[in-house]
Amino acid sequence: MKPQNDFRRRCGLLLVAALMALPALAAQDTARNLAATCTGCHGTDGYARPGMPALAGRPAEGLLQLLAEFRSGARPSTIMQQIAKGYSEEQLRLIAGYFASRPAAPGAGS
Amino acid sequence: MSVSRRSFLQAGAGIAAILAAGRAPAAVIGKPRVVVIGGGFGGATAARYLSLWGAGKVDVTLVERNPEFISCPVSNLVLTGERSLDQLRFGYEGLTARGIRVLRGEVAAVDAAARTVKLSDGSTLPWDRLVIAPGVDFRAVPGVDSEQIPHAWKAGPQTLLLQRQLAAMADGGVFAICVPKAPYRCPPGPYERACLVADWFQRTKPKAKVLVLDANPEIVSKKALFARIFAERFPKHLEYIPNSELMEVKGRSALLEFDTVQADVLNVIPPQQASAIARLAGLVNVNDRWCDVDWRSMEATATPGIHVLGDACFPTHTMPKSAHMANQHGKLAAAAILATFDGRAPDPAPILMNTCYSYINAREAIHVSSVHAWDEAKRTLMPVAGAGGLSAAPSEEEGGYAAGWARNIWFDTLG
Numbered sequence: 455m456k457p458q459n460d461f462r463r464r465c466g467l468l469l470v471a472a473l474m475a476l477p478a479l480a481a482q483d484t485a486r487n488l489a490a491t492c493t494g495c496h497g498t499d500g501y502a503r504p505g506m507p508a509l510a511g512r513p514a515e516g517l518l519q520l521l522a523e524f525r526s527g528a529r530p531s532t533i534m535q536q537i538a539k540g541y542s543e544e545q546l547r548l549i550a551g552y553f554a555s556r557p558a559a560p561g562a563g564s
Numbered sequence: 565m566s567v568s569r570r571s572f573l574q575a576g577a578g579i580a581a582i583l584a585a586g587r588a589p590a591a592v593i594g595k596p597r598v599v600v601i602g603g604g605f606g607g608a609t610a611a612r613y614l615s616l617w618g619a620g621k622v623d624v625t626l627v628e629r630n631p632e633f634i635s636c637p638v639s640n641l642v643l644t645g646e647r648s649l650d651q652l653r654f655g656y657e658g659l660t661a662r663g664i665r666v667l668r669g670e671v672a673a674v675d676a677a678a679r680t681v682k683l684s685d686g687s688t689l690p691w692d693r694l695v696i697a698p699g700v701d702f703r704a705v706p707g708v709d710s711e712q713i714p715h716a717w718k719a720g721p722q723t724l725l726l727q728r729q730l731a732a733m734a735d736g737g738v739f740a741i742c743v744p745k746a747p748y749r750c751p752p753g754p755y756e757r758a759c760l761v762a763d764w765f766q767r768t769k770p771k772a773k774v775l776v777l778d779a780n781p782e783i784v785s786k787k788a789l790f791a792r793i794f795a796e797r798f799p800k801h802l803e804y805i806p807n808s809e810l811m812e813v814k815g816r817s818a819l820l821e822f823d824t825v826q827a828d829v830l831n832v833i834p835p836q837q838a839s840a841i842a843r844l845a846g847l848v849n850v851n852d853r854w855c856d857v858d859w860r861s862m863e864a865t866a867t868p869g870i871h872v873l874g875d876a877c878f879p880t881h882t883m884p885k886s887a888h889m890a891n892q893h894g895k896l897a898a899a900a901i902l903a904t905f906d907g908r909a910p911d912p913a914p915i916l917m918n919t920c921y922s923y924i925n926a927r928e929a930i931h932v933s934s935v936h937a938w939d940e941a942k943r944t945l946m947p948v949a950g951a952g953g954l955s956a957a958p959s960e961e962e963g964g965y966a967a968g969w970a971r972n973i974w975f976d977t978l979g
Contacts, residue, residue, distance in 0.1 A: 480908070483899065483911065484911065486617070487895070487896075487899050487914065490895045491892060491916060491917040493972075493976050494888050494891045494892065494917075494919070494973045494976050495919060495968075495972050495973070497975055497976060498616070498975060498979075502972055503968070503972045503974075503975050504968065504971060505964060505965065505967050505968020505969070505972070506968040506971075532955060532956075532959070532962055532965065533919065533933050533955075536933045536951060536952050537919075537933055537935060538951075539948070539950050539952075540915070540917065540934075540935020540937070540948040541915065
């Protein structure tokens with residue numbers, strides 16, 4: 455029927471438009487999803503509850519250096535050396551960037 | 565013929581928003597709907613992250629049969645009075661405050677074709693994506709009535725029953741833990757329990773003893789650490805016997821294949837399988853016990869559109885049935901579902917991470933960790949070589965981290 459065909463055609467055109475915006479969205483998702491693998495221990499979005507280090511709002515460079523030192527074994531740890539070795543340098547960079555982009559305390563930013 | 569809701573969603577939620585201002589009928593518009601069955605670590609996390617990352621664009625309903633969440637992690641400390649069960653009880657207010665509809669109810673039927681869930685009160689919930697995080701059911705062991713011989717493998721009244729039995733046991737008594745064949749929920753849990761009770765016996769019932777009757781040929785998790793701890797810390801209070809599959813129980817006697825063991829308190833952790841809801845929904849397709857999933861989305865291989873989380877999944881290589889893993893499954897599924905609603909493909913190469921802490925007494929703990937990444941050739945998640953591992957030794961530092969882990973994962977799951 456005509457209305458449906460029209461609908462599908464419009465969807466097709468819009469899908470093309472949506473796909474053009476895809477890479478930026480996908481990169482944001484990747485950083486968010488990777489960071490979420492840390493939050494079982496470090497709290498949602500890095501807002502840790504007592505007993506674990508908070509990550510939200512920490513400068514990306516410092517976080518990345520810490521993670522790189524865990525990954526290389528240069529920095530001693532109980533568990534973080536083992537975990538950091540499971541991620542590539544690029545993945546650690548995305549994770550550090552994601553937590554750095556959070557306001558330092560819940561409600562402190564938007 | 566009207567445009568169906570489903571093809572509309574497949575066209576993409578972003579497109580939907582644009583068209584909503586135009587000519588599509590109002591009844592078709594509206595938020596995509598996700599129903600989550602099961603409010604444990606997997607289901608509650610999925611609901612929370614669908615809300616958090618969906619930023620109000622997704623309608624989320626969580627169905628849970630119990631009035632509250634009781635944490636299995638840390639519950640072994642309740643057995644010896646180091647923690648109270650009340651410290652492990654949590655409500656679902658954190659989820660309802662986010663706008664998630666939390667329904668207390670029992671699922672009666674899942675209709676994958678009509679995309680509905682029917683509850684036992686007769687109500688029907690429509691969905692565009694269904695998430696099932698049903699946990700495990702116990703298989704029957706001849707002669708075992710859990711009201712007499714507790715499993716204490718789902719925290720709650722069972723934990724308190726075993727606590728009472730242990731408290732009433734005379735000094736000089738034998739406490740036997742029967743460990744089922746892997747895979748089962750919480751691989752290091754039985755050995756943590758054995759350590760905590762042995763430590764408590766040393767202090768309060770010095771002539772009593774813990775006997776671990778393991779159906780497996782060796783310690784299933786943290787083997788090197790537990791073997792050392794058993795020998796060094798509890799030489800007189802803990803005995804470990806591998807290859808001891810429980811066949812039947814008579815009174816307080818555990819009948820093994822070649823032996824019979826008398827116990828004063830018997831704790832039978834039965835063999836497990838994906839719970840009845842998974843079977844009801846037709847999702848059980850591995851060994852007649854577990855649900856196979858696509859590890860890029862947690863979507864059931866049996867039925868597209870339905871995602872299975874947590875202990876009900878057939879585990880991929882070395883992946884444990886843990887609270888931590890279920891929490892990670894919840895986030896993976898939430899990301900995949902939201903991407904699909906936006907008309908995009910889910911993350912083609914996800915990563916999951918696991919951490920399990922085990923207490924060996926009320927102060928010291930040990931851990932096992934692993935990282936699991938998508939392997940395109942093997943089409944599944946594989947442990948990343950060189951990553952993960954065990955603690956060097958038990959420590960009070962890790963005892964502190966174990967408590968911190970629990971606080972943070974409760975927060976990440978329930979808000």
